[in-house]
Amino acid sequence: xxxxxxxxxxxxxxxxxxxxxxxxxxxxxxxxxxxxxxxxxxxxxxxxxxxxxxxxxxxxxxxxxxxxxxxxxxxxxxxxxxxxxxxxxxxxxxxxxxxxxxxxxxxxxxxxxxxxxxxxxxxxxxxxxxxxxxxxxxxxxxxxxxxxxxxxxxxxxxxxxxxxxxxxxxxxxxxxxxxxxxxxxxxxxxxxxxxxxxxxxxxxxxxxxxxxxxxxxxxxxxxxxxxxxxxxxxxxxxxxxxxxxxxxxxxxxxxxxxxxxxxxxxxxxxxxxxxxxxxxxxxxxxxxxxxxxxxxxxxxxxxxxxxxxxxxxxxxxxxxxxxxxxxxxxxxxxxxxxxxxxxxxxxxxxxxxxxxxxxxxxx
Ligand code: UD1
Ligand code: UDP
Numbered sequence: 001x002x003x004x005x006x007x008x009x010x011x012x013x014x015x016x017x018x019x020x021x022x023x024x025x026x027x028x029x030x031x032x033x034x035x036x037x038x039x040x041x042x043x044x045x046x047x048x049x050x051x052x053x054x055x056x057x058x059x060x061x062x063x064x065x066x067x068x069x070x071x072x073x074x075x076x077x078x079x080x081x082x083x084x085x086x087x088x089x090x091x092x093x094x095x096x097x098x099x100x101x102x103x104x105x106x107x108x109x110x111x112x113x114x115x116x117x118x119x120x121x122x123x124x125x126x127x128x129x130x131x132x133x134x135x136x137x138x139x140x141x142x143x144x145x146x147x148x149x150x151x152x153x154x155x156x157x158x159x160x161x162x163x164x165x166x167x168x169x170x171x172x173x174x175x176x177x178x179x180x181x182x183x184x185x186x187x188x189x190x191x192x193x194x195x196x197x198x199x200x201x202x203x204x205x206x207x208x209x210x211x212x213x214x215x216x217x218x219x220x221x222x223x224x225x226x227x228x229x230x231x232x233x234x235x236x237x238x239x240x241x242x243x244x245x246x247x248x249x250x251x252x253x254x255x256x257x258x259x260x261x262x263x264x265x266x267x268x269x270x271x272x273x274x275x276x277x278x279x280x281x282x283x284x285x286x287x288x289x290x291x292x293x294x295x296x297x298x299x300x301x302x303x304x305x306x307x308x309x310x311x312x313x314x315x316x317x318x319x320x321x322x323x324x325x326x327x328x329x330x331x332x333x334x335x336x337x338x339x340x341x342x343x344x345x346x347x348x349x350x351x352x353x354x355x356x357x358x359x360x361x362x363x
Contacts, residue, residue: 003030003031003032003361004031004032004090004091004092004360004361005032005033005034005088005089005090005091005092006026006031006032006033006034006090006091006092006093006094006117006360007033007034007036007084007085007088007090007092007093007094007109007114008022008023008026008033008034008035008036008094009036009037009038009081009093009094009095009101009102009105010035010036010037010038010059010096010101011037011038011039011040011041011065011077011099011100011101011102012040012041012046012097012099012101013041013046013047013050013267014097014287014288014289015096015097015099015101015102016041016047016050016051016054016056017050017054017174017177017270017289018096018097018119018120018172018173018174018177018289019096019119019173020050020054020056020177020180021173021176021177021180021352021353022094022096022119022173022353022356022357023035023056023057024180024353025353025354025356025357026357029357029358029361031357031360031361034060034061034088034090035057035058035059035060035061036059036060036061036063036081036084036105037059037061037062037063038063038065038077038080038081038101038104038105039062039063039064039065039066040065040066040067040073040077040099040100040101042064042066043241045241045266045267045268045269046240046241046267049269049270050269050270052269053181053269053270053271054177054181054270061084063076063077063080063081063084064080065077065080070100070131073100073104074100074103074104075104077100077101077104077105077108078104078107078108081104081105081108081109082108082111082112085108085109085112085114086112090114091114091115092114092115092116092117092144092145092360093105093106093108093109093114093115093116093117094116094117094119094360095116095117095118095119095139096118096119096120096173097119097120098120098123098132098133098135098136098139098288099132099135100131100135102118102135102139103134103135103138103139106118106138106139106142106143107138107142110142115144115145116139116142116143116144116145117143117144117145117147117356117360118139118140118143118145118146118147119147119170119173119356120147120149120153120172120173121136121139121140121143121146121147121148121153121157121167122140122146122148122149122152122153122154122155122156122157122167123136123149123153123156123288123309123310124136124137124153124156124309125307125308125309126307127306127307129211130209130210130211131210132288132309133309136309137160140157140160140162141160141162143166144166145166145168145359145360146162146166146167146168147168147170147352147356147359148167148168148169148170149169149170149171149172149347149348149352150169150171150172150312150346150347151169152311152312153169154167154169168355168356168359170348170352170355170356170359171347171348171349171350171351171352171355172292172347172348172352173352173353173356174289174292174293174296174347175296175345175347175348175349175350175352176350176351176352176353177270178274178293178296178297178350179350181270181271181274182274182278182297184271185270185271185272185274185275185278186275186278188271189271189272189274189275191268191272191275191276192275192276192279195236195263195265197234197236197279201233201234201281202233202234202235202236202279202280202281203229203233203234203235203236203280203281203282203283203284204235204236204237204276204277204280204282204283204284204285205226205235205236205237205283205284205285206237206238206240206284206285206286206287206290207222207237207239207240207243207285207286207304208240208242208243208286208287209286209287209305211305212286212304212305212324213242213243213246214246216250218324219246219247219250219252220250220252221324221325221326222304222324222326222329223252223255223256224326225325225326225329225330225333226256226259226262226284227255227256227259227262228326228330229330229333230259230260230261230262231261233261233281234261234263235261235262235263235284236263236265236276236280237256237262237263237264237265238265238266238267238268238273238276239264239265239266239267240267241267274293277290277293277294277297277299278297278299280299281299281337282299282300282301282302282333282336282337283299283300283301283302284301284302284304284322284329284333285301285302285303285304286303286304286305288308288309288310291303291308291310291313291319292310292313292347294313294318294319295310295312295313295316295318295319295343295345295346295347296345296347298318298341298343299341300318300319300336300337300339300341301313301318301319301320301336302319302320302322302329302332302333302336303319303320303321303322304322304323304324304329305321305322305323305324306321306323306324307321308321312346312347313346316343316344316345316346317339317342317343318339318341318343318345320332320335320336
């Protein structure tokens with residue numbers, strides 16, 4: 001039987017990382033594919049650096065949409081990707097995650113009667129104010145292949161009435177990415193020397209989620225916990241561009257810059273960030289992917305949110321919801337610093353990409 005042509009779409013930092021094992025696998029299985037980059041992320045440190053670190057090929061199509069409001073960004077991707085899909089006529093469009101790029105690509109494809117494969121299907125925070133939650137739900141409901149990382153994500157899809165025959169539990173491709181890059185990161189990255197860290201006596205912080213940045217009071221509460229922790233611990237904080245802009249707008253950057261034991265950095269490439277994660281004492285984050293990575297790397301995590309779409313990490317004890325109040329965060333940190341790192345990560349054994357490509361090509 002003739003193998004299908006697959007259009008793989010990516011647009012942001014986590015998509016590049018999580019799609020990289022899929023591209024290697026497509027090559028290994030000699031499947032015809034094209035790579036489309038929406039350009040949602042475009043800065044050197046949010047985009048190009050990952051292509052270099054992960055030895056990825058250049059995209060075949062670059063849509064160059066850039067930043068904008070949700071409507072603007074989603075609309076531009078929809079218009080531009082439709083033209084490309086009409087031209088290349090793929091059999092399947094493959095998307096990963098929950099960004100505006102994912103929703104727009106899936107919507108364009110399904111209206112052109114092209115099948116859609118959704119990697120990381122079925123994640124739910126059950127918090128509709130989060131833009132990513134809307135993107136996930138809509139994408140799942142128009143997809144033909146739903147690659148759920150765990151039983152919990154499959155269950156979420158079934159509960160919404162999605163046909164069980166479309167759902168495959170495959171694990172998460174982030175495990176594949178970590179296995180491929182962890183040793184290389186330890187060997188190649190000089191980040192520990194660069195930021196003068198000895199041993200594992202530091203915490204790693206990332207903060208970028210819209211709901212934590214839009215409200216000044218909420219952001220100030222989170223930062224007050226960070227400043228409090230810095231009295232005792234060294235904290236490394238690679239700052240997402242969106243966060244940097246907000247900190248400037250709210251005039252909070254100066255105070256942070258003068259906080260002793262807080263190191264503000266530009267966003268890091270994957271090898272540097274993986275090395276920092278692997279060596280941290282504790283991770284504080286509002287990221288989705290970092291909750292998974294900390295769990296896989298055996299590093300305790302405090303999530304700076306009131307909910308998560310990765311409840312597996314809470315259930316096994318690698319992660320805790322710290323909320324966004326100074327007191328709740330401090331309490332969560334105290335608990336996680338005492339945690340025995342004995343959990344078994346639930347995201348698969350690093351063969352997710354292989355499974356996904358096999359499913360897509362056997363039809
Ligand atoms: C986006 C995704 C989010 C994903 C995250 C990964 C949506 C709704 N959000 O959030 O799901 O988890 O990416 O990091 O799709 N900017 C730059 N350079 C860049 C990219 C962004 O300076 O390369 C700045 C711009 O000021 C931009 C802001 O960051 O307005 C936000 O970027 P955007 O892509 O809209 O959202 P993210 O917060 O990055
Ligand atoms: N990451 C990185 N450099 C950084 C911060 C994050 O390489 O400075 C990686 C991290 O290892 C993870 C991904 O980016 O794989 C997470 O991206 P982000 O938090 O932006 O998005 P989310 O996972 O929440 O969708």
